Amino acid sequence: MATAPTISVGDGNSSRDMHPSIATAGPKPTVIGLYGISGSGKSFLLKHLQQELSPTEFALFEGSDKIASLIPGGLEAFHKLDEKCKSDLRGQAIEAIRKESCDTGRVAIVTGHFMFWGQEDATGQPVYTSNDLATFTHVIYLNIPIDIISQRRLNDGLKDRTAMSQEHLRRWQEAEVSKMRGVCREHHILFSVVSNPEALFPRVLDMILHFRQPITAKSNLARVRAKLDGILALPDRDNLETVLVMDGDKTLATEDTGALFWEMIAQTRPSLAAKSPLQELFGGPLGYSDTAFHQATLLYEEATDNEQFETACDTVASSVVMHPEIISLLRIVAEQRHVGALVVTCGLGRVWEKVLQRYGLSKTVGVIGGGRISDGFVVTAAVKAAIVSQLRNDTRRYVWAFGDSPLDLPMLKGADQAIVVVGDKRTRSSSMDEALYKAIHVENFRARQVLLPSQSPPRLNEEKLPLVRLDDEKFVESIVCHRRPVKILHATDKAAAKLLTSPTRDASVAGPALRDAHARYDMPHVQGHRITGHRLRGEQQTTIAMLMRGGEPMAFGVNEVFPKARFIYAASAGDIKRHHVDGQCTILLVDSVVNSGKTLMQFIEHVRGLHANIRIVVMAGVVQAEVVVETHPLAKLMGRHGACLVALRLSENKFTGTKGTDTGNRLFNTTYLI
Known part of the structure; x- marks a missing residue:
């Protein structure tokens, strides 16, 4: 100046x-x-x-x-x-x-x-x-x-x-x-x-x-959302139920395409050979801020004109070898009209478009990434998380997220299913272990890890971050299965249900009599004796989780009908441990009354984090009718996680019992403690 x-x-x-x-x-x-x-x-x-x-x-x-x-x-x-x-x-x-x-x-x-x-x-x-x-x-x-x-x-x-x-x-x-x-x-x-x-x-x-138009985080995200909307509007993508959102570098392949790009440029510019411009940028005062990513775009503009950039991207893409397991999974997904895949990269979107084209996946896998001013946006960690949020909450898709570094953590945390891709210890992110440990222990983050290549040493341990194989049939099935509407079974208007629930609604019934009303219903057999019903398929692979303390009597009744099922007490979601669900097919979350559904949501999220494929069934005596409406957070959550609900009665009455009318106090004669 x-x-x-x-x-x-x-x-x-x-x-x-x-x-x-x-x-x-x-x-x-x-x-x-x-x-x-x-x-x-x-x-x-x-x-x-x-x-x-x-x-x-x-x-x-x-x-x-x-x-x-x-x-x-x-x-x-x-x-x-x-x-x-x-x-x-x-x-x-x-x-x-x-x-x-x-x-x-x-x-x-x-x-x-x-x-x-x-x-x-x-x-x-x-x-x-x-x-x-x-x-x-x-x-x-x-x-x-x-x-x-x-x-x-x-x-x-x-x-x-x-x-x-x-x-x-x-x-x-x-x-x-x-x-x-x-x-x-x-x-x-x-x-x-x-x-x-x-x-x-x-x-x-x-x-x-x-x-001339300042690019704020809000305006940048608006452009990314428009890009996502354009991808979702393409033919054959209007019926998507599930979307795989994948990072690019060190997730789809071992290579870091940004590093490869600058190594290639350095061949004609020796001054760049000592240190990658990107490492210098992100390791400097800007860190991984929005400004840093905009500055990265300007570095690419500085190094190449449009024609040179295309040539460089061609060269880099030709040297990228995608993981065979990822290729197989994406090809299976390509055959499913209800499942889609999206690469969201903080790096060079053009490179990944060319890589996918080489593998014949460009027509079925979308790409959101920057690298040039003409792209109109940059992809940051927050942008990745926002894409997952838009898919889950705005378009109501079930989202699987795959990533390898701390930049992917916000995206992984926001997804229905999180898969951490773990590569060679010499080249993978050195800060990811600490970031994962904090997310798991402080934020109750639940994820699994896949080793690519398979000989890579795992991160943390299998208890904190269970291993999964992308070629496992059950894993693949959990991705490509249809996401059905929430199943809600209730007998609100049935005469039998009215008879069964009458004692539970009688304020004068408490203690053992009320617990018995929640626990058992004998059926008369045509030959004159009493029976308790049919056996449950996969009974030994079923876990009954009694939500303390109101769910205990009903859970006992369920356990009598399914005596070979596991039975656990759970005062909070964290009381359900991994060993309670390992090897199990179904978990029954049993409570007496469901009002707002907040407690159940915590349990469902926690269980799904422990076991991606286990069937979740909620059982209750009375459920507020509003929580099963598809726009309610509980109903949305159940839909995302494939949970279903069985209730004796749906109630339009929004009365929530307290003190003397609280079901838990009535069940155990503790109204005197109020």
């Missing part, structure tokens, strides 16, 4: 140096800086942009002209000031531009200097200010070839330019790019480098038009 040396690199980073209105301002207006060493063509480019951009939407400024307008005598007077006064004027200039942009709603485009470096000086002198760092939202750096810059400086008859060698100009430019990249990341300023002089104007124009 400035025109002469003032401050060192560390001087401008404190908010206390900022203009008060900047330090306390709300959302930034969009202010784009055009930077480059002297002779890069910033002023020439600005004049062309003025002819192309609408003055109602954009305000364009020469930084030096704005400074000159603030002091009588212009730039000549400015150069005579001491360094403190110069710095103050620079701050006032960028603040005036920011305010004008904010007041008018126009995007500001400003030419500026980051540093000056004389031929005889050992180092360059930064000339940016803290106000610059607080104001700019984007910086476009003109990284023009040095021979062109040198020739321009020699031919420039309008400005007094000191003679500089090409070697010195190169050092100046390299220092600026390196330092500006770091400073911009520290201050969440998106930094773009444009190097091709032949495509300079259209490239910069495209970027400015892209930058």
Whole structure:
């Protein structure tokens, strides 16, 4: 922004140096800086942009002209000031531009200097200010070839330019790019480098038009949702009941396609060989923030034009080998009209489109991923979770999520079924074990793991993260099975049910008599004796979970009819352990009364987390009718997990017993304790 040396690199980073209105301002207006060493063509480019951009939407400024307008005598007077006064004027200039942009709603485009470096000086002198760092939202750096810059400086008859060698100009430019990249990341300023002089104007124009509308997390997600809606609207996808949502890199294959991309680029650019630009970006001050993912897109734009990007993606895709187990599963899914699959990647969506095309899966597996400005969005961990949420809650699909890293955890947590893909210990995420442990122990996260390749050592242990094989018939069946509507069996209006439930509704009946009413019903046989009914299929593989304490008498009655079933007490969902359901086909959750359904929801979620395929049956004496309506959270949850409900009676009466009328107190004669 400035025109002469003032401050060192560390001087401008404190908010206390900022203009008060900047330090306390709300959302930034969009202010784009055009930077480059002297002779890069910033002023020439600005004049062309003025002819192309609408003055109602954009305000364009020469930084030096704005400074000159603030002091009588212009730039000549400015150069005579001491360094403190110069710095103050620079701050006032960028603040005036920011305010004008904010007041008018126009995007500001400003030419500026980051540093000056004389031929005889050992180092360059930064000339940016803290106000610059607080104001700019984007910086476009003109990284023009040095021979062109040198020739321009020699031919420039309008400005007094000191003679500089090409070697010195190169050092100046390299220092600026390196330092500006770091400073911009520290201050969440998106930094773009444009190097091709032949495509300079259209490239910069495209970027400015892209930058003019600030991309918030909300607007980014809206574009992702539109992409998802478009995929779901494709032919043969209108009847989907189940969707597999899969991460790409190190999930579908061992390879990290982003790393492969930059390794390929480094073959022609030795400066990139030492460290991947993505590792440097995500390991820096931006972390895995939304800004970091937008910056990653700009790195891809910086490295390749559209044609080069396509060629690079072709090369990378040709070297990716998908796991055979994943291929087989996706091909089985492709044969099911009611099951779909979706790759959602934080990396290069175009690469995964090409990989799936190689394996003949591109017509049945959708891809949501970024990598280019033209994609219109980036995929973050939060975006992955939002996609799963939209599929589950908005479109009411049953979702299986597959992922390998902490970035996938929000998506895995939000899915109906979570599968952690575990790869080679040398290359898999080193932070995933700790993240999984915390999620399991603190957040009660339930997931399973698949080893790809199969010789990979598992994460944590099988108790915390059970193993599963993608080629296991039962596992595959649990994915491709139809998701039926919630089965609700009740006998509300049947005479037998009225007779059975009459004692349970009689306030004078309590204690043993009430427990017996919940427990047993003898049937008269035609030959004159009494019987208790038929045997249950898979009785020995059935677990009866009595929801304490109201469910105990009814659970005892069920256990008498099914004596070979396991019987457990459960005061809370956590009381049901993995060994209670291992090897079992069915679990019966027995309670006397279901009111809001909140407790049952906790039990159903917990059981499904322990065992993906076990049949869940809820048994109760009385169930509030509203909880079985398909829009109720309990009904939705039961539908997702394939649970069914058996009740003697559905009640329209929303009365919830308390104290003396509470069923639990009546069952055990504890009304005196209230």
